[in-house]
Amino acid sequence: MNNYIGPQEIIKKKNDFLYPCTHHFYKNPPQIVRGEMQYLFDSEGKKYLDCFAGVSVMNCGHCNPEILNAAIKQMKTLQHTTTIYLTEPIVNLAEKLANILPGDLKHSFFCCTGSEANEGALLLARLYTGKKNFIALENGLHGRTYLTMSTTAIPMWRADPNLDTSVTFVPNTHAKNKALHEAAEESLNAVEQLIKTKGAENFAAFIAEPIQGNGGIITPPKWYFKKLKELLQKHNILLIIDEIQTGFARTGKMFAIENYDVVPxxxxxxxxxGNGMPIAAFCTNDKIAASFTKPSASTLGGNPVSSATAIAVLDYIEKNNLKERAEKLGAKLKEGLLNLKNKYPIVKNVRGIGLMLGAELLKENGDPASEEVDFILEQLKDKGVLLGKNGLERNVLAFQPPLVITEYDVDFLLEKLDKVLSLL
Known part of the structure; x- marks a missing residue:
């Protein structure tokens, strides 16, 4: 006999004590009470294969013992002092990051959330360039703070009706009824035209996700970011790459932008x-870092516990070859999804890299199959699989599992998805 209050009581308390903006998946949601690597368990003891990883958070698995032990050891020793005092974990983490970051990126400013990290990156770009405005991609999501929400181009996440006007959006690399390379060329042309029209002297930076997560796993062609970086460099505009969802081995590289052979x-x-521990950072090179001299701090950013945990995460990724694992199992999953695409006409597109994949569903008339996606998620949940959804119309199945999944798990997922698609 457990003491869990159950899904309905949780929903009641959500309605009573949280904000109405706090939504949840499923018509009949389970109460999740326990995690064990790639699996989650509900209040009734049912086991689920987690294929969303808390939105690309639990790359090393739920309650990973090696990572937990490092966090607990640090908790028992020193939890918090803030950065005005000298502690070792934060500088050791910064050093470890410097050794794995692309190219000449070396300096890190630690905070707690992706929104904070992107806000800090945008501020840093203004400080370094002395310029104000930004360019961002349509379908992008960069956070819920004022400036990051302003750079977000997904209507459902733009909650503030009076957002910053210093952001101009350009088309991303995905357009209906257009080939990928054609849409990507149009995106670059739009950037170039914008710079000509408004003047390079007005733009501090261009911010983009290497693969747009919430936007629908939009994956640019291999040459896109290289051409974009060349264009921006010519006009002294910085390139900010948002790896909040894509980072740390998910795409078969430590950072997704490495698939494009570009250093932002x-x-x-x-x-x-942090693999569940709140920690974030914005990182840059010597020259740009030198422009941030005014006092600044994040009270809890890079605290000893989160830093020690992050070090354990990076150690675990390296020791267990999670980059190679994501590449191999991602290829297997993608092949399986492409087979399902050939079998079921509703699956119109499969895209992504490594274990960050999306399957776009469209109806026969070309409309987004949003209701069908909800049906699939509900049915998969009942069959022991938790899957994500994204895209502007929420019609893209999102496959972002913990990187510790096995070949058996991939087969299990594909088998269950096949059965559910056959019900449509």
Whole structure:
């Protein structure tokens, strides 16, 4: 006999004590009470294969013993002092990050959330360039603080009706009824035209996710970011790459932008860095870092516990070859999804890299199959699989599991998805 209050009581308390903006998945949601690597368990003892990882957070698995032990050891020793006092974990983490960040990126400013990291990156770009405005991609999501919400182009996440006007959006690399390379060329042309029209002297930075998560796993062609970086460099505009969802081995590389052979000027990280412990950072090179001289701090950012945890995360990724694992199992999952695409006409597109994949569902008339996605998620949940959804119309199945999944798990997922698609 357990003492869990159950899903309905949780929903009642949500309605009574949280804000109405706090939504949840499923018509009949379970109460999740326990996690064990790639699995979650509900209040009734039912086991689920987690294929969303808390939105790309639990890359190393739920309640990973090695990572938990490092966090608990630090908790028992020193939890918090803030950065005005000298502690070792924060500088050891910064050093470890410097050794794995792309190119010449070396300096880190630690905070607690992806929104904070992106806000800090945008501030840093203004401080370094002395310019105010930003360019962002349509379908992008960068946070819920004022400036990051202003750079977000997904209507459902733009809650503030009076957002900053210093942001101009350009098309991303996905357009209906257009080939990927064509849409990508149009995106670059739009950036170039914008710079000509409004003047390079007005733009501090361009911010983009290497793969747009919430936007629908929008994955640019391999050459896109290289051409974009060349264009921006020519006009002294910085490139900020938001790796909040894509970072830390998910795409078969430590950072997704490495798949594009590009070194950004500023990179932001969060989510998987802490494997459930809140920690984030914006990172840059010597030259740009030197422009941030006014006093600044994040009270809890990079505290000893989160830093020790993040070090354990990076150690675990390296020791267990999670980059190679994500690449191999991602290829297996993608092949399986493409087979299902050939079998079921409702699956119109499969995209992504490594274990960050999306399957876009469209009806026969070309409309987004949003209701069908909800049906699939509900049915999969009943069959022991928790899957995500994204896209502007919420019609993209999102596959972002913990990177510790096995070949058996991939087969299990594909088998259950096949059965559910056959019900449509």
């Amino acid at each position: 000027d500023i990179i932001t990280v969060a989510k998987a860095l």
